[in-house]
Amino acid sequence: MTAYIPNPEKQEYNITVYTENQIGLLTRIAIIFSRRKINIESLNTSPSEIESIHRFNIVITETEAVVRKVCRQIEKQVEVLKVYYNTNEDVIWQEMALYKVPTDQIAEKALVERLLRENGARAVVIRHDYTVFETTGHREETDALIERLQPFGLIEFVRSARVMIIKDSEGFNRKLREFESLEPGQEVSENEFLNSADKVFSM
Amino acid sequence: METAQQEATSAEQKTSIELTGSQAVLEALIAEGTETIFGYPGGAIMPIYDALYDYTEKLNHILVRHEQGGIHAAQGYARTSGRVGVVFATSGPGATNLITGLADAQIDSTPLVCITGQVFAHLLGTDAFQETDVINITTPVTKWNYQVTDANEIPEVLAKAFYIAKTGRPGPVLIDITKNAQLQKFEYKGYNFCNHIRSYRPKPIVRKEYIEEAAKLINEAKKPFVLWGQGVILGSAEKEFAAFIEKSGIPAAWTILGAGAIPSDHPLNVGMLGMHGNYGPNVLTNECDVLIAIGMRFDDRVTGRLDKYAKQAKVIHLDIDPAEIDKNVQTTVPVWGDCKETLPILTELVEAKQHPEWLAKFNEFTRQEVEQVIKDELFPSTEELTMGEVIQQINEITGGEAIIVTDVGQHQMVACRYAKLNKTRSNVTSGGLGTMGFSLPAAIGAKFGAPDRPVIAVIGDGGVQMTIQELGTIMQFDVDVKILILNNQFLGMVRQWQQLFHDRRYSFVNITSPDYVKVAEGYRIPGTSVSKREDLRPALERMLNVKGSFLLEVMVTKENNVFPMVPQGCSVSEIRLK
Numbered sequence: 001m002t003a004y005i006p007n008p009e010k011q012e013y014n015i016t017v018y019t020e021n022q023i024g025l026l027t028r029i030a031i032i033f034s035r036r037k038i039n040i041e042s043l044n045t046s047p048s049e050i051e052s053i054h055r056f057n058i059v060i061t062e063t064e065a066v067v068r069k070v071c072r073q074i075e076k077q078v079e080v081l082k083v084y085y086n087t088n089e090d091v092i093w094q095e096m097a098l099y100k101v102p103t104d105q106i107a108e109k110a111l112v113e114r115l116l117r118e119n120g121a122r123a124v125v126i127r128h129d130y131t132v133f134e135t136t137g138h139r140e141e142t143d144a145l146i147e148r149l150q151p152f153g154l155i156e157f158v159r160s161a162r163v164m165i166i167k168d169s170e171g172f173n174r175k176l177r178e179f180e181s182l183e184p185g186q187e188v189s190e191n192e193f194l195n196s197a198d199k200v201f202s203m
Numbered sequence: 204m205e206t207a208q209q210e211a212t213s214a215e216q217k218t219s220i221e222l223t224g225s226q227a228v229l230e231a232l233i234a235e236g237t238e239t240i241f242g243y244p245g246g247a248i249m250p251i252y253d254a255l256y257d258y259t260e261k262l263n264h265i266l267v268r269h270e271q272g273g274i275h276a277a278q279g280y281a282r283t284s285g286r287v288g289v290v291f292a293t294s295g296p297g298a299t300n301l302i303t304g305l306a307d308a309q310i311d312s313t314p315l316v317c318i319t320g321q322v323f324a325h326l327l328g329t330d331a332f333q334e335t336d337v338i339n340i341t342t343p344v345t346k347w348n349y350q351v352t353d354a355n356e357i358p359e360v361l362a363k364a365f366y367i368a369k370t371g372r373p374g375p376v377l378i379d380i381t382k383n384a385q386l387q388k389f390e391y392k393g394y395n396f397c398n399h400i401r402s403y404r405p406k407p408i409v410r411k412e413y414i415e416e417a418a419k420l421i422n423e424a425k426k427p428f429v430l431w432g433q434g435v436i437l438g439s440a441e442k443e444f445a446a447f448i449e450k451s452g453i454p455a456a457w458t459i460l461g462a463g464a465i466p467s468d469h470p471l472n473v474g475m476l477g478m479h480g481n482y483g484p485n486v487l488t489n490e491c492d493v494l495i496a497i498g499m500r501f502d503d504r505v506t507g508r509l510d511k512y513a514k515q516a517k518v519i520h521l522d523i524d525p526a527e528i529d530k531n532v533q534t535t536v537p538v539w540g541d542c543k544e545t546l547p548i549l550t551e552l553v554e555a556k557q558h559p560e561w562l563a564k565f566n567e568f569t570r571q572e573v574e575q576v577i578k579d580e581l582f583p584s585t586e587e588l589t590m591g592e593v594i595q596q597i598n599e600i601t602g603g604e605a606i607i608v609t610d611v612g613q614h615q616m617v618a619c620r621y622a623k624l625n626k627t628r629s630n631v632t633s634g635g636l637g638t639m640g641f642s643l644p645a646a647i648g649a650k651f652g653a654p655d656r657p658v659i660a661v662i663g664d665g666g667v668q669m670t671i672q673e674l675g676t677i678m679q680f681d682v683d684v685k686i687l688i689l690n691n692q693f694l695g696m697v698r699q700w701q702q703l704f705h706d707r708r709y710s711f712v713n714i715t716s717p718d719y720v721k722v723a724e725g726y727r728i729p730g731t732s733v734s735k736r737e738d739l740r741p742a743l744e745r746m747l748n749v750k751g752s753f754l755l756e757v758m759v760t761k762e763n764n765v766f767p768m769v770p771q772g773c774s775v776s777e778i779r780l781k
């Protein structure tokens with residue numbers, strides 16, 4: 001039994017969900033939050049170390065009591081294997097951001113080299129009309145570079161969802177591998193007919 | 204007719220045979236032991252209905268009058284039979300008409316498999332005729348759903364559907380099958396039952412150390428109190444439950460969906476919980492020292508104000524669904540698992556005891572409730588009839604052997620409070636969702652689920668008008684359902700709230716009724732209407748003795764209120780008798 005720790009303070013929680021790869025599962029998970037009017041601040045889906053098993057990384061700001069209940073509701077879904085929730089201290093996390101700025105501005109007015117070094121950024125594309133920088137880090141770091149680039153006519157900014165790895169132990173890995181070796185996952189079945197409308201007789 | 208199932212298995216692994224997707228659906232239903240399907244045809248499910256034409260000896264299809272009626276009937280079937288209810292509906296409006304029933308089945312944990320037709324796979328997303336995104340519409344109200352676009356998937360997907368619907372905490376499953384998959388011929392390799400899904404654990408692992416801890420608390424308790432819910436019935440654990448309370452001598456009260464798991468007159472059955480439950484169980488919830496909740500989910504209608512709910516008690520919660528533990532009430536000792544497995548272990552560990560003084564307290568509250576509420580409701584001295592006396596008369600005539608299917612509102616509370624139930628699976632009602640219009644179609648299904656038992660649909664004058672078209676189903680299939688309309692010429696429960704909490708501002712609760720006897724006559728169902736006490740008993744006897752369906756309208760007093768009542772926002776111990 002997990003001891004109940006009263007925690008009235010809301011804080012960021014990182015939720016990791018291991019699932020089968022199934023169409024519709026994203027909705028099934030997302031509505032568990034929207035039903036309770038909880039805003040999803042970041043959502044990432046990706047494969048896990050096991051090919052057929054996917055993982056969701058979801059970030060919300062809530063109390064632990066609410067997060068725990070929400071996680072139990074997620075874990076209850078038929079195609080969900082396991083759910084963990086962690087505070088920021090318990091995970092290694094990263095977000096990636098891209099910034100597009102006019103090349104003439106940045107080349108003429110900024111000390112580009114210093115800017116990049118100080119913000120751990122790198123140039124991904126340099127064209128005569130614009131340059132795209134990339135940086136990876138915590139929210140404060142990606143935010144900081146926005147402020148630095150704003151005076152140079154920042155054209156476009158985008159930040160990825162958060163990806164995180166739980167610090168503690170080897171996580172769910174052994175169990176997952178066991179799962180997979182006992183019963184390999186099934187391939188997702190997609191609609192094969194969307195592009196063959198003309199060839200199908202229907203009414 | 205020899206079915207494809209038999210052909211495939213009898214022909215000594217004759218590798219495979221060719222079937223259409225539609226035939227494979229019906230083969231799956233037969234393999235799963237489905238006898239009765241409740242459904243309504245339409246464009247996108249026509250291939251399945253075409254296949255059904257050749258399967259009518261194996262599968263009984265009941266043509267309802269509206270898909271909502273179909274799904275409520277399947278719910279009634281599942282609730283009285285303990286089996287999976289099966290529904291057919293077409294795409295678009297057919298499927299959207301299932302939503303209320305799905306939501307009802309989801310919140311009341313009723314096992315259903317609903318099969319909806321869908322437009323051709325290549326038309327998905329084109330706003331085709333009768334296309335709706337059924338999977339996404341039904342996701343929040345299904346335990347699982349899946350769209351089939353290829354017939355090869357059908358046997359496995361249906362096996363999964365039945366397995367998911369009936370195992371663990373049961374619930375509704377919807378399978379949406381595109382028309383091309385229904386028509387598609389494929390190599391059918393027989394039907395394999397599903398008994399395992401790697402990502403799905405229907406029952407949590409039983410942890411004996413927690414049961415030991417629970418037994419310790421129970422053995423030390425001076426005033427233990429058991430609350431039981433539908434989990435006892437869903438888990439077929441009625442015997443295990445009775446054995447537990449009888450050995451430990453603990454008084455036990457029920458949620459509305461738990462009614463009937465042990466007989467109404469069991470000496471340890473102290474009554475109903477919740478907003479309109481009995482006096483003692485509500486007040487003494489806040490006096491017990493150990494609260495043992497079995498297969499129930501602490502609904503707000505049961506708990507009233509949570510911060511004043513059983514705060515003095517240690518709470519033991521037995522449930523199959525881990526998400527229910529600590530959801531509403533903080534548990535001292537959780538007992539995860541199927542109560543059919545956990546209860547015998549717990550019974551083994553508890554000391555044989557009796558709690559005569561504690562039980563006497565319940566009896567004292569019962570005495571007060573009888574004096575101040577029940578006497579006037581069941582044996583009124585007023586000229587006008589009460590709902591309670593109608594139920595009392597039914598108890599006297601049937602002796603508690605009937606299945607009572609109720610709708611939602613005042614009559615539901617009265618019927619559930621006062622109906623004598625000797626057997627389990629005798630009480631069918633819409634609990635969590637509170638779906639008006641549930642009773643009439645659910646009673647149809649209830650009769651198919653328990654054909655040897657009398658089925659009485661108790662309905663208010665509001666609810667009956669929501670699904671009255673199902674009289675057509677009763678007519679066409681000669682369903683032996685007794686329809687009892689308790690007519691107070693109001694939407695009574697809303698009126699009661701408006702009287703008590705909205706200064707008698709009766710806003711749109713005054714509902715008129717048609718001549719129900721004439722309506723029934725139009726459907727060739729015999730019926731009568733009574734409003735005098737001397738006519739009531741003979742009319743009820745006639746209804747219950749007549750062969751086949753019968754409609755009886757009883758005109759009851761207009762402005763009666765259901766008491767006791769825990770007003771909204773109040774603690775259970777603040778329950779009012781007046």
